[in-house]
Amino acid sequence: LGGLLIDGEVRWALVIPRLGSVIARNSLTAPVPGLDTVPPSERPPVNITHLAFQSMVAVGTLLAVSVAIYWLTRWRGYDLLGNRWFLRFASIAGLLAIVALECGWIATEVGRQPWTVWQVLRTKDAANPWSGLWWSYIGVLIVYLGMTVGAYVVLRSMARRWRGGEEDLPSPYGPADTTVPTVETVSSEESRG
Amino acid sequence: MTLADVVAAAMFLGVIAYALLGGADFGSGFYDLTAGSSRRGGNLRTLIDHSIGPVWEANHVWLIYILVIWWTGFPAAFAAATTTLFIPLALALAGIVLRGASFAFRKYAATLAQARLFGAIFAGSSLITPFFLGTVAGAVASGRVPADGYGDRVRSWLNPTSLTGGALAVATCIFLAGVFLTADADRAGLVELSEQLRRRTLGVGVATGAVIFAGLYPVWHDAPVLRRGLVGTALPLLVIAAVAGTLTLVLVYRRRYSVARFSAASAVGAVVAGWGVGQYPWLLVDQATIQDAAGAHATLAGLLVVVALAGVVVLPPLGYLFWLTQTASWTRS
Numbered sequence: 001l002g003g004l005l006i007d008g009e010v011r012w013a014l015v016i017p018r019l020g021s022v023i024a025r026n027s028l029t030a031p032v033p034g035l036d037t038v039p040p041s042e043r044p045p046v047n048i049t050h051l052a053f054q055s056m057v058a059v060g061t062l063l064a065v066s067v068a069i070y071w072l073t074r075w076r077g078y079d080l081l082g083n084r085w086f087l088r089f090a091s092i093a094g095l096l097a098i099v100a101l102e103c104g105w106i107a108t109e110v111g112r113q114p115w116t117v118w119q120v121l122r123t124k125d126a127a128n129p130w131s132g133l134w135w136s137y138i139g140v141l142i143v144y145l146g147m148t149v150g151a152y153v154v155l156r157s158m159a160r161r162w163r164g165g166e167e168d169l170p171s172p173y174g175p176a177d178t179t180v181p182t183v184e185t186v187s188s189e190e191s192r193g
Numbered sequence: 194m195t196l197a198d199v200v201a202a203a204m205f206l207g208v209i210a211y212a213l214l215g216g217a218d219f220g221s222g223f224y225d226l227t228a229g230s231s232r233r234g235g236n237l238r239t240l241i242d243h244s245i246g247p248v249w250e251a252n253h254v255w256l257i258y259i260l261v262i263w264w265t266g267f268p269a270a271f272a273a274a275t276t277t278l279f280i281p282l283a284l285a286l287a288g289i290v291l292r293g294a295s296f297a298f299r300k301y302a303a304t305l306a307q308a309r310l311f312g313a314i315f316a317g318s319s320l321i322t323p324f325f326l327g328t329v330a331g332a333v334a335s336g337r338v339p340a341d342g343y344g345d346r347v348r349s350w351l352n353p354t355s356l357t358g359g360a361l362a363v364a365t366c367i368f369l370a371g372v373f374l375t376a377d378a379d380r381a382g383l384v385e386l387s388e389q390l391r392r393r394t395l396g397v398g399v400a401t402g403a404v405i406f407a408g409l410y411p412v413w414h415d416a417p418v419l420r421r422g423l424v425g426t427a428l429p430l431l432v433i434a435a436v437a438g439t440l441t442l443v444l445v446y447r448r449r450y451s452v453a454r455f456s457a458a459s460a461v462g463a464v465v466a467g468w469g470v471g472q473y474p475w476l477l478v479d480q481a482t483i484q485d486a487a488g489a490h491a492t493l494a495g496l497l498v499v500v501a502l503a504g505v506v507v508l509p510p511l512g513y514l515f516w517l518t519q520t521a522s523w524t525r526s
Contacts (some may be wrong), residue, residue, distance in 0.1 A: 079240050128276060128279065129348065130344075132346075136279075136283055139283070140287075143287055143290065143291065146381070147290070147291070150294065150295070150298050150311065151294070151298070153303075153307070154298045154301050154303070154307075156303060157301075157302075157303035157307075158303075160303075161303065187268050
């Protein structure tokens with residue numbers, strides 16, 4: 001558990017005997033095929049994959065345990081919703097869930113390198129050989145950064161207006177003082193008449 | 194008619210459906226873009242929002258359908274097209290992504306300035322996407338996608354036939370959207386708006402017809418295979434397109450909007466079908482026929498099963514959605 005691969009050696013890891021065999025092979029003694037069975041040229045970036053996977057599991061466990069603790073204390077007659085530190089934790093739990101999700105993607109996508117399709121197609125053979133690929137990568141980055149900013153701005157403003165007591169959040173297609181009727185008002189007048 | 198032909202026909206039905214349903218959706222961007230200042234255009238923009246809101250991204254199921262059938266049924270031709278045409282394909286994709294996001298952002302924008310920015314992105318990308326998809330069609334139709342892929346990255350889609358394809362795609366989208374929006378405004382009882390849209394749709398209709406028939410000239414010189422098809426097997430379809438297009442203009446002029454929707458769809462459908470029939474039996478003109486490009490027999494048979502299942506599962510709810518949005522019940526809710 002934990003640890004880093006440095007110069008081909010695992011350091012600072014917590015060694016738990018037999019548990020890996022139980023999880024992966026349903027046995028106390030069966031060996032789990034390790035990285036040493038994979039030729040060095042076919043190994044993924046080990047530490048990124050390893051840390052991403054362990055972070056995902058750690059965050060997932062933390063979130064599950066916090067829910068269990070909440071219900072346990074509630075069952076024992078203490079409401080954690082009155083606890084500032086628990087609420088602080090709850091407010092970052094959403095962010096942690098995203099972190100876990102992204103870590104999971106990093107673990108699978110980095111972990112399957114150098115293959116795009118395992119033992120069939122290598123990533124370097126699957127990629128378009130054109131050197132301008134960097135430009136499309138930069139373009140995608142810019143588009144998605146822009147959309148992230150847009151989503152953030154709009155979602156924050158919606159939350160602010162909801163907190164302010166607004167319910168409908170009308171779309172600002174024209175100046176606020178517009179006197180021309182909108183589709184909704186006209187059609188509702190019609191159905192009344 | 195072989196199994197590969199049947200699968201290719203099923204794929205091409207998706208192309209026609211996307212051109213019609215996605216087209217009406219994309220074209221509304223033009224009216225949004227040209228609606229005028231925020232005060233004058235507010236009403237029209239609200240109408241557009243109301244009309245395409247419920248179908249928002251639903252029409253892209255057709256694009257996914259086309260790509261998946263192409264990819265699995267004709268994988269080598271798919272690889273050839275994507276490695277050659279990835280610039281226009283990536284730009285079309287960027288348009289789809291930006292369009293969907295900014296349409297939603299505008300609806301909930303806090304200020305007019307934000308709504309303007311998102312609205313401009315929505316409207317602009319609505320036109321960029323069909324243009325680049327049209328250039329892809331032009332590249333395929335004029336034999337510029339080599340069977341082994343990695344064709345000319347720029348000239349494959351910057352050429353007379355591709356530019357014609359792009360212009361044609363944009364024009365038909367605008368034409369369809371005009372007819373549908375006019376019908377929507379009319380159904381909602383917005384007389385002023387429907388009159389304004391009627392005038393613009395008539396203008397757009399004439400321009401679209403001109404683009405289609407002027408587009409025959411570059412195609413004539415640049416895409417000989419398509420030319421032979423268009424004056425041969427596809428000729429009846431071109432005649433249908435011309436008749437239905439003219440009929441649409443007459444119907445819009447006489448304010449028979451709800452019937453005009455069907456003739457407009459027939460006209461555009463006939464144009465797209467004309468392209469498909471015109472280049473048959475080629476999948477990539479001059480490079481790979483449908484037979485050459487077909488993948489494994491088992492895959493093709495499996496695809497047909499999937500198409501049938503999708504038809505049963507997806508078409509009824511989609512039909513219900515269109516029925517809701519295109520009849521009075523949605524307008525009055």
